[in-house]
Amino acid sequence: MAQTILVLDFGSQYTQVIARRIREQSVYSQVLPHNSSLNAIKAANPVGIILSGGPASVLSKGAPLPHKQIFSLGVPILGICYGLQLMGKLLGGEVKKCERREYGRSELIITKAGKLFNGLPKSLTVWNSHGDAIVKIPKGFQGIACTENSQFSAIEDSKRKFFGLQFHPEVEHSQLGVEVIKNFLFSICKCKADWDMGDFIETSVERIRQQVGSKRVILGLSGGVDSSVAAALIDRAIGKQLTSIFVDNGLLRQNERNEVIKLFNDHIPGKLRVAKAGKLFLTKLKGVSDPERKRKIIGKTFIDVFDKEVKSLGDVDFLAQGTLYPDVIESVPIGGNPAALIKSHHNVGGLPDKMKLKLLEPLRELFKDEVRLLGKKLGLPDNVINRHPFPGPGLGVRVIGDLTNKRLNILRQADAIFIQELRNSGWYAKLWQAFCVFLPIRSVGVMGDERTYENVICLRAVTSSDAMTADWAKLPDALLRKVSSRIINEVKGANRVAYDISSKPPSTIEWE
Numbered sequence: 001m002a003q004t005i006l007v008l009d010f011g012s013q014y015t016q017v018i019a020r021r022i023r024e025q026s027v028y029s030q031v032l033p034h035n036s037s038l039n040a041i042k043a044a045n046p047v048g049i050i051l052s053g054g055p056a057s058v059l060s061k062g063a064p065l066p067h068k069q070i071f072s073l074g075v076p077i078l079g080i081c082y083g084l085q086l087m088g089k090l091l092g093g094e095v096k097k098c099e100r101r102e103y104g105r106s107e108l109i110i111t112k113a114g115k116l117f118n119g120l121p122k123s124l125t126v127w128n129s130h131g132d133a134i135v136k137i138p139k140g141f142q143g144i145a146c147t148e149n150s151q152f153s154a155i156e157d158s159k160r161k162f163f164g165l166q167f168h169p170e171v172e173h174s175q176l177g178v179e180v181i182k183n184f185l186f187s188i189c190k191c192k193a194d195w196d197m198g199d200f201i202e203t204s205v206e207r208i209r210q211q212v213g214s215k216r217v218i219l220g221l222s223g224g225v226d227s228s229v230a231a232a233l234i235d236r237a238i239g240k241q242l243t244s245i246f247v248d249n250g251l252l253r254q255n256e257r258n259e260v261i262k263l264f265n266d267h268i269p270g271k272l273r274v275a276k277a278g279k280l281f282l283t284k285l286k287g288v289s290d291p292e293r294k295r296k297i298i299g300k301t302f303i304d305v306f307d308k309e310v311k312s313l314g315d316v317d318f319l320a321q322g323t324l325y326p327d328v329i330e331s332v333p334i335g336g337n338p339a340a341l342i343k344s345h346h347n348v349g350g351l352p353d354k355m356k357l358k359l360l361e362p363l364r365e366l367f368k369d370e371v372r373l374l375g376k377k378l379g380l381p382d383n384v385i386n387r388h389p390f391p392g393p394g395l396g397v398r399v400i401g402d403l404t405n406k407r408l409n410i411l412r413q414a415d416a417i418f419i420q421e422l423r424n425s426g427w428y429a430k431l432w433q434a435f436c437v438f439l440p441i442r443s444v445g446v447m448g449d450e451r452t453y454e455n456v457i458c459l460r461a462v463t464s465s466d467a468m469t470a471d472w473a474k475l476p477d478a479l480l481r482k483v484s485s486r487i488i489n490e491v492k493g494a495n496r497v498a499y500d501i502s503s504k505p506p507s508t509i510e511w512e
Helices: 015-023 038-043 068-072 082-090 177-188 197-212 225-241 256-267 278-285 291-313 325-329 368-377 405-425 477-490
Strands: 004-009 028-033 046-051 077-080 094-110 123-136 142-146 154-157 162-165 217-220 242-248 271-276 318-320 358-360 433-447 450-463 494-499
Touching: 004 015, 015 028, 015 177, 015 368, 038 068, 046 082, 046 177, 068 082, 077 082, 082 094, 082 123, 082 162, 162 177, 197 225, 197 358, 197 368, 217 225, 217 291, 225 242, 225 318, 225 368, 242 256, 242 291, 256 271, 271 291, 278 291, 405 433, 405 450, 405 477, 433 494, 450 477, 477 494
Parallel strands: 004 028, 004 046, 046 077, 077 162, 217 242, 217 318, 242 271, 318 358, 450 494
Antiparallel strands: 094 123, 094 142, 142 154, 154 162, 433 450
8 A cells, every 4th residue: 555645624725736746746645624533544544644724714713623633643744824823723832813914925935944945945935825824833843934924934843743834835836835745745754656546546446346336337428538537447447337428418619529429439448329419408508697507507407318318228327427626626515625615517516416326436536637647547549638628518618698509609610720729839738728718798890891790709728737726828929819810710700809817816717
């Protein structure tokens, strides 16, 4: 069994980013709820524990707390943001509300490198998000770094191997944050880097077999990396017990149904059924502009279509989905996770209360880049593994406002042009995700000598490693000019193109 770093989740949106940063170093990470029993924590046999950040204040009544004996386990502990404040308060220090909230980038001055900051510069730009701060450190600790607003931005008790960071080293905005995490893993916890995706395949195949037994499974195949990898993994576990179903919901990209069928026939084992349900989805969505209602309707209709397919298949017990952990963490609290809801996903938060099928989600603890590694291990081709993410609700959440065939067709054509030019320029492989958004506004334009009053298309392209944080991509001016010119000239109904330069946070990658 690989060594484990345990992450206790206090509700931070970045909890799974912490877990991902650990796995990037070939160290196995496991996330447990903050209030896990001492037996559950001991059962994980951790070589180190990380206390995540969270939205609560340690000063508030009912603040989430870990088991009081975790500090007596004899393993290194790192507290991040809320975790630092929690550690400070529980071990005898003092925490107070900041006079001025510290949010965003700040300069961190390292006053003592020690093992946590070993090999790093004396000054770093780091990312903060907190309204409380330690004003008195517990006995045995010393301050090792500060910012303009926080005297104790990093603390350590080298004897007990307890460390705390007020900033978030896990996010991409923190300079050399990964190096800080690596120091904790290898210099302090003495990790061996003994975990890889082969371990995940082995344990997942066994878990699927135990969960499914001799029952039958249907899987919603979209043709994207998530569902394709899920299909390949489940097929390895149970073979002919799996039937994949592709639902054409009328919200697909240009030529997508034919591409999915070819992809499945060429590379993914098992049986495939195609359900042509575009008219049904668009009828249900007629006049609906609220994004959450769209997602719920799409999710429910998706299940209804599956139910219809089930009747023609006979006895089926499980519905498999390519749900990933970012979907889960942003959609609904799970396992005691107190994180606040950001948005629902059609395959997580939009399911009916009484499903006729049990869920099988073998990828729900993985991030997108881990799924790509898994797909490679399973033998899927690069054009599948490296395909950009596509939301379950499809273009339904990329047409802002009401959905009509005209709007969808305009968006499909524009999106196809954008992706084609990204591929031609070599930029597609450099991006995490790129797509077009149809805006429910019209603008005045001039084409030839005629006045036009047509629609606006917004381009969105981001770079990221895990989708939990993302920066807008600085595409070349010449590329943007070419895409804009082609869309305006080739797509009837569009006369203006904009480019989204928002990062996540505070924005999300998708618009709805």
